[in-house]
Amino acid sequence: MRHAQTKAYIEFAQARTRSLYRSAWLLTGGDTHLSEDLVQETLSRMYVVWGRGSDKLGNPAAYAQTVLVRTFLMHRRRRSTATERLTAEPPEYGQQQPRAGGGTGDVALRVTLLHALGRLAPKDRAVLVLRYWEDRSVEETAQALNSTSGAIRTRTARALHRLRAELGEQAADLVPR
Structure with missing residues (x-):
């Protein structure tokens, strides 16, 4: 060069x-x-x-x-199917995860969303990150993922549905009031 x-x-x-x-x-x-x-x-x-x-x-x-x-x-x-992640300390059996509405603010929200995103399929996660984090259009996302606009719309709707299911009852705590 x-x-x-x-x-x-x-x-x-x-x-x-x-x-x-x-x-x-x-x-x-x-x-x-x-x-x-x-x-x-x-x-x-x-x-x-x-x-x-x-x-x-x-x-x-x-x-x-x-x-x-x-x-x-x-x-x-x-990658192999093993998705284990090492942590500094093992989790306590039966320990409750902190909730986003527990008063810890934005950090808890980010952690909760990050964990829920981490449980989605890689392509679902990619679509949501591109569409909502990178603020890309459907067409730009389709081009990035080598897909069609219709497929991206469908995957986005399904990924959001899965994300809401992952969040469960915590979803209500994540919505600003």
């Missing part, structure tokens, strides 16, 4: 890394290590594409988000 292209790529990567990480964190259900790996893989792939000419990318930020989601989905397909 020429010096000017390299400098432009570095500026792009520095500007977009936080946003990519936040999206990856949501996609992975809060797995920080996997999120970092996905961002690194995304930026590596962007570097290769950037070397071919960043002027051909159109909207590099949107393209990077698309690469991130596709990398996540590819990782999920290759």
Whole structure:
């Protein structure tokens, strides 16, 4: 890559890394290590594409988000069925999970939503993150996931239904009053 292209790529990567990480964190259900790996893989792939000419990318930020989601989905397909996550301490048997309405505010809301998102299928999670976190249109989401607009609308409705089912009675506590 020429010096000017390299400098432009570095500026792009520095500007977009936080946003990519936040999206990856949501996609992975809060797995920080996997999120970092996905961002690194995304930026590596962007570097290769950037070397071919960043002027051909159109909207590099949107393209990077698309690469991130596709990398996540590819990782999920290759991954074994084991989904155990290590924690610092084992949970106590019968311990109640904190509720969002328990007075702890926005943190509890985020944790509750993150856990519910983490229990959704990877494609459902990707659709919800792209549509509601990244604020993408149905058409942009369809393009990112290599799907049709109708399929995205259907998947969005079903994913929201599953998310509400995952939240159960906590859903009422999450709605601002």
